Amino acid sequence: MDDVTAYVQELGRTAREAARQMNRLDPGLKDKALLAMADRIEAEKSDILAANREDLERAASEGLDAALVDRLELNEDRVSAMADGLRQVAGLPDPVGAMNDLSMRPSGIQVGKMRVPLGVIGIIYESRPNVTADAAALCLKSGNAAILRGGKEAISSNRAISHIMRTVLAEVGLPEGVVSVVDTPDRAAVGALLGMPEHVDIIIPRGGKGLIERVAAESRVPVIKHLEGVCHTYIDADADLDKAADIAVNAKTQRYGTCNTMETLLVDAAVAGAVLPGLGERFLDAGVELRGCPRTRELVSGAKEAGEEDWATEYLGPILAVKVVDGLDAAMNHIAAYGSGHNDAIVTENYTSARRFLREVDSSSVMVNASSRFADGYEYGLGAEIGISTDKLHVRGPVGLEGLTTEKFVVLGSGQTRG
Amino acid sequence: MDDVTAYVQELGRTAREAARQMNRLDPGLKDKALLAMADRIEAEKSDILAANREDLERAASEGLDAALVDRLELNEDRVSAMADGLRQVAGLPDPVGAMNDLSMRPSGIQVGKMRVPLGVIGIIYESRPNVTADAAALCLKSGNAAILRGGKEAISSNRAISHIMRTVLAEVGLPEGVVSVVDTPDRAAVGALLGMPEHVDIIIPRGGKGLIERVAAESRVPVIKHLEGVCHTYIDADADLDKAADIAVNAKTQRYGTCNTMETLLVDAAVAGAVLPGLGERFLDAGVELRGCPRTRELVSGAKEAGEEDWATEYLGPILAVKVVDGLDAAMNHIAAYGSGHNDAIVTENYTSARRFLREVDSSSVMVNASSRFADGYEYGLGAEIGISTDKLHVRGPVGLEGLTTEKFVVLGSGQTRG
Numbered sequence: 091m092d093d094v095t096a097y098v099q100e101l102g103r104t105a106r107e108a109a110r111q112m113n114r115l116d117p118g119l120k121d122k123a124l125l126a127m128a129d130r131i132e133a134e135k136s137d138i139l140a141a142n143r144e145d146l147e148r149a150a151s152e153g154l155d156a157a158l159v160d161r162l163e164l165n166e167d168r169v170s171a172m173a174d175g176l177r178q179v180a181g182l183p184d185p186v187g188a189m190n191d192l193s194m195r196p197s198g199i200q201v202g203k204m205r206v207p208l209g210v211i212g213i214i215y216e217s218r219p220n221v222t223a224d225a226a227a228l229c230l231k232s233g234n235a236a237i238l239r240g241g242k243e244a245i246s247s248n249r250a251i252s253h254i255m256r257t258v259l260a261e262v263g264l265p266e267g268v269v270s271v272v273d274t275p276d277r278a279a280v281g282a283l284l285g286m287p288e289h290v291d292i293i294i295p296r297g298g299k300g301l302i303e304r305v306a307a308e309s310r311v312p313v314i315k316h317l318e319g320v321c322h323t324y325i326d327a328d329a330d331l332d333k334a335a336d337i338a339v340n341a342k343t344q345r346y347g348t349c350n351t352m353e354t355l356l357v358d359a360a361v362a363g364a365v366l367p368g369l370g371e372r373f374l375d376a377g378v379e380l381r382g383c384p385r386t387r388e389l390v391s392g393a394k395e396a397g398e399e400d401w402a403t404e405y406l407g408p409i410l411a412v413k414v415v416d417g418l419d420a421a422m423n424h425i426a427a428y429g430s431g432h433n434d435a436i437v438t439e440n441y442t443s444a445r446r447f448l449r450e451v452d453s454s455s456v457m458v459n460a461s462s463r464f465a466d467g468y469e470y471g472l473g474a475e476i477g478i479s480t481d482k483l484h485v486r487g488p489v490g491l492e493g494l495t496t497e498k499f500v501v502l503g504s505g506q507t508r509g
Numbered sequence: 510m511d512d513v514t515a516y517v518q519e520l521g522r523t524a525r526e527a528a529r530q531m532n533r534l535d536p537g538l539k540d541k542a543l544l545a546m547a548d549r550i551e552a553e554k555s556d557i558l559a560a561n562r563e564d565l566e567r568a569a570s571e572g573l574d575a576a577l578v579d580r581l582e583l584n585e586d587r588v589s590a591m592a593d594g595l596r597q598v599a600g601l602p603d604p605v606g607a608m609n610d611l612s613m614r615p616s617g618i619q620v621g622k623m624r625v626p627l628g629v630i631g632i633i634y635e636s637r638p639n640v641t642a643d644a645a646a647l648c649l650k651s652g653n654a655a656i657l658r659g660g661k662e663a664i665s666s667n668r669a670i671s672h673i674m675r676t677v678l679a680e681v682g683l684p685e686g687v688v689s690v691v692d693t694p695d696r697a698a699v700g701a702l703l704g705m706p707e708h709v710d711i712i713i714p715r716g717g718k719g720l721i722e723r724v725a726a727e728s729r730v731p732v733i734k735h736l737e738g739v740c741h742t743y744i745d746a747d748a749d750l751d752k753a754a755d756i757a758v759n760a761k762t763q764r765y766g767t768c769n770t771m772e773t774l775l776v777d778a779a780v781a782g783a784v785l786p787g788l789g790e791r792f793l794d795a796g797v798e799l800r801g802c803p804r805t806r807e808l809v810s811g812a813k814e815a816g817e818e819d820w821a822t823e824y825l826g827p828i829l830a831v832k833v834v835d836g837l838d839a840a841m842n843h844i845a846a847y848g849s850g851h852n853d854a855i856v857t858e859n860y861t862s863a864r865r866f867l868r869e870v871d872s873s874s875v876m877v878n879a880s881s882r883f884a885d886g887y888e889y890g891l892g893a894e895i896g897i898s899t900d901k902l903h904v905r906g907p908v909g910l911e912g913l914t915t916e917k918f919v920v921l922g923s924g925q926t927r928g
Contacts, residue, residue: 110845110869110871113868113869113871114865114869187868193890195888195889195890197883197888199876199879199883199888201888201889201890204867204868204875206871208901208902209871209901291901291902292902312731312900312902330924333923333924336924336926337924337925337926339926340926340927341926344926344927426529433918435920446533448623448919449532449606449623450529450532450533452529452532452625452628452917453917454917454918455917455918455919455920456623456917456918456919456920457618457919457920457921457922458920458921458922459921459922459923459924459925460618460920460921460922460924460925460926461922461925461926461927463926463927464616464618464920464922464925464927465918465920469614469616469618469620469927470614470620470918471612471614471620481731482627482628482710482915483627483710483711483731483902483903483915484902484903486915486916486917486918487917487918488918496901496902496905497905498871498872498873498874498875498905498906499852499873499874499875499884499889499905499906499907500867500874500875500876501854501874501875501876501877501879501883501884502876502877502878502879503876503877503878503879503880503883504752504878505749505752505755505756505878505879506756506878506879506880506883507755507756507758507759507760507763507879507880507882508759508763508880508882508883508888
């Protein structure tokens, strides 16, 4: 075994032991630590910013691209926001330990479920150093140990933030191993982290599609992920067309770069003539390029021609694919063929169409008469979001604290044996 | 692509389409089909038994071992039990479509979750032809399509059973693709089934540890599994020793070959002298070989010496490892080091010890004062069991119908856009 693998495995063993200790300690210590971390991060702001400047200078000398540098850069406000984030997590209800559905069985045993931490969570992310504090806080609150692997471009910032967090952990009496940073730029460390299911229970990659695909392909540990959001809004024949237009504009233009942004608009042929010319103008006025099917282009003169690949593309920018379809079934068939299972919405006043869409569309979020931009942990009331899952297992949709836990069966008896 | 892969992929495409159709059809058809299948299986008993005889004759000519032949063999009672199993599944509540936790958000959208089928489930199993009916029934009831890959030794029986099921599906108006059997003895078919995550949502292997390890190592589709049950019962210093002895005897001897059978008994040193001599005699009288630590062997003269490997062994037979430990922490450390996360029990009258054990032991079932033999879907009231999961993700412990489903978020609005 090479040195990097041995180092990462030792981090894993320490994290596993720290996670076990968490199950023994007073849960109140978690919030105490989070609040103390927030105070310490604000008090040591200048140290964090100094470390961040080292990263920025290295980035400049290596000619990193501007978008990456923007994500890498911290300033006073961003550090304060980081501290506030920790305080918000401290204020959330603790998901761990809840016992539910206890019922008495004919044998006399009582059976139910207890919510418990997953154990050790590996987070693999790029550039943004605030993820170090955010992700570690969510893992800590849910009783897990976190092993953080940030990008090498942010290594000084990540070191400074995690140093503060570990110092506070030790001060309040929690094991330092609850938060650890893989402190080597060697890329082999990622492979080692993905290859030790005995020490790591789940991997959460945060970053671009390339990173996530690599992690998912290589990991021997289960991964919570979403690859992309090819999100649809379908304007039904029975839609309120004013609502429909407002929802469609909001779903596309409120923010372009997010995974819950609408990428394809589907319109029932029965109302296309009534809604598309005006709605098309609104998109074009807002600077959105339209790529339409032939029927769309007849109704919206400024629309370009859509190719087959447009139906499957997450633009993450001011481009929208538009297709006129013949009814609800055609819309749902299109979504089944081209969607990414992230979120899909229908605009309709028709009860049966709404009910069918909710039941039949197989996406992590299905919506009636609402903007796709609502598909978000905060908007859903989860209190926090560590990511989004478009997989069907374990957790689906926005992932909050509960997604970082699991349940075990508890059996309470008074001496029962099986006959 | 070779022919076998192409054939299995076509089964996958058909199953995926059938699963989509299930979301459109009247859920009552599922129970109608299950009851009609039960009747048809009893009516065509002689055809099933004739097919089974073909398998048995081939097994005899190939010299299959006796245990395998026993599992392969059907008779009138076993076929009736198969039909009764289908009727029981029909009588269970339908898990699909339940909408829960709908709450109004400040934005005015209502957010909740809807329980939905996973989609397509691949079942890979050995010899027992009744699994064909059982597993297909559970998949159907939970709204999924099943692709069944039984052992080649049972291919005629599986063909006969699935032929009946598919005929009934077509008759009641459900897609035949809901139940399909991989009808080739070619082992490459298993690889193809494990390699098409686009068509299969989950794989459930049922069989020996070798089969399950192979499936888990090779699969590109998530697997619900348990490898083994190295289950512990710990007799605490504050145990009621009569209860403790009865529970321990039941946990080991009620059935030897099941995964929830106790394999290691841990006894607190404070009560070892009081409980182990008598309890050891009971085990030896029952024909159980004891393999003990040195302190155990001082108290039970008939106990053999345990080696390091005994603490990690699932005997699945009349052998028990016994260790005297110094208190609760030592017991939980032993379980953490050697356990398989299946189920572990404490016998104690001490509230704090019971509470600590429930919280700190990381197993799919944790028990107080009950026999480990209760770790079972029927005993837990799940109504049915398709397997047991010792993994932490998606589902943990006995897996009933709910484990074959997932949830999606539903959002109900009245035109909301995000500000």
